Amino acid sequence: MEATSPPGPERLLVRREWLLAALALPFAGLFAASIVSWPWRVLGLPGVSGGLTPPGIVLMIGVAAAGIFAMRQRLPMSLLTWPPGAIGAVVLVATGLVATEFDPSTGFAALAIYGAMYLLVLLVAVSLLDHGLPVAIGYTAFFVLTQATRFPVFEMEEAIANASLFTAAAALRSVVEVAAVAWFARRLVTAPVGEANGSAWALVLLAGAHGILASWEGPLLVGDLSLVTASAQAVRWLGLVLMQLGLVFSLSRLRRAFAHFEPRPTGDGTPPDQREPSRPRPFYRRSRRPTPRTRRRR
Numbered sequence: 001m002e003a004t005s006p007p008g009p010e011r012l013l014v015r016r017e018w019l020l021a022a023l024a025l026p027f028a029g030l031f032a033a034s035i036v037s038w039p040w041r042v043l044g045l046p047g048v049s050g051g052l053t054p055p056g057i058v059l060m061i062g063v064a065a066a067g068i069f070a071m072r073q074r075l076p077m078s079l080l081t082w083p084p085g086a087i088g089a090v091v092l093v094a095t096g097l098v099a100t101e102f103d104p105s106t107g108f109a110a111l112a113i114y115g116a117m118y119l120l121v122l123l124v125a126v127s128l129l130d131h132g133l134p135v136a137i138g139y140t141a142f143f144v145l146t147q148a149t150r151f152p153v154f155e156m157e158e159a160i161a162n163a164s165l166f167t168a169a170a171a172l173r174s175v176v177e178v179a180a181v182a183w184f185a186r187r188l189v190t191a192p193v194g195e196a197n198g199s200a201w202a203l204v205l206l207a208g209a210h211g212i213l214a215s216w217e218g219p220l221l222v223g224d225l226s227l228v229t230a231s232a233q234a235v236r237w238l239g240l241v242l243m244q245l246g247l248v249f250s251l252s253r254l255r256r257a258f259a260h261f262e263p264r265p266t267g268d269g270t271p272p273d274q275r276e277p278s279r280p281r282p283f284y285r286r287s288r289r290p291t292p293r294t295r296r297r298r
Contacts, residue, residue, distance in 0.1 A: 019078055019190070024178065025066065027145070027146070030150070034171070036053065037053040038153055040054075040056075050098070063089040064090055066085070066086060067082045067089075070086075075124075085143075087120055091117050094113045117143075118143070121139070129251070137203070138188045141200075151173065151174045151214075152167070152217050154221065157221065177213070184206065185203075187199040208238055210237065212234045215233040215237070216230050218233055
């Protein structure tokens with residue numbers, strides 16, 4: 001991976017002691033949406049729609065607004081996690097609503113929504129390649145890891161014994177992952193030039209590890225938990241992560257391969273396509289100086 005550099009002029013400056021909190025804010029907001037939805041759903045309060053609750057939706061809208069604010073500030077490094085967190089919030093809200101309206105085709109509709117939002121992330125990641133591959137990879141990994149901020153509420157299924165303990169375990173898993181994301185995000189932003197590769201790869205490994213850590217939640221929620229189902233869940237997640245992050249890496253290599261086609265500056269600062277064509281030098285045949293004739297010997 002290449003070295004990092006700030007994506008642009010930082011209009012909004014964040015003090016160093018508040019940098020960790022600023023980077024963790026969107027993930028904390030998404031996790032708070034899941035936390036407040038836990039008792040709301042257990043108590044059966046009104047307004048629940050596809051696993052979404054009114055306070056949870058309000059928090060997700062706040063995260064989306066924060067992402068728009070960061071983009072208006074030309075995406076300073078101190079707010080690098082905000083736009084992918086905002087797009088992740090849109091995915092969580094949209095998939096939650098689709099789960100209620102189109103129950104038979106929930107899986108296909110949710111995948112289509114996720115794919116459309118990923119294209120937005122990919123466009124920004126490609127533009128960030130000018131400032132180093134670690135920044136582009138980290139930006140994409142932040143979007144992927146927004147899925148780690150939510151956890152299922154097992155109390156809604158009567159067949160699950162000790163459901164509260166399982167929900168607490170899933171929430172603890174989410175807390176650990178959010179803390180790790182914030183920590184590695186801070187290391188990525190504050191890393192010296194040429195030393196950000198380790199933080200970017202750590203985010204990639206964390207995105208892959210989420211599929212293993214949360215592989216038991218989905219099968220248990222549907223009452224089909226086994227080693228086979230958990231392994232299949234983890235493999236599907238790993239394949240999705242490799243596809244998303246691998247596409248960014250492949251585009252960076254493709255861009256580098258075609259870099260030699262870019263026009264290079266000339267010595268006088270004029271682009272090659274704007275320089276006047278040079279006139280051909282005239283060709284002169286070299287003439288020989290006449291030499292005096294030698295006298296013949298008699």
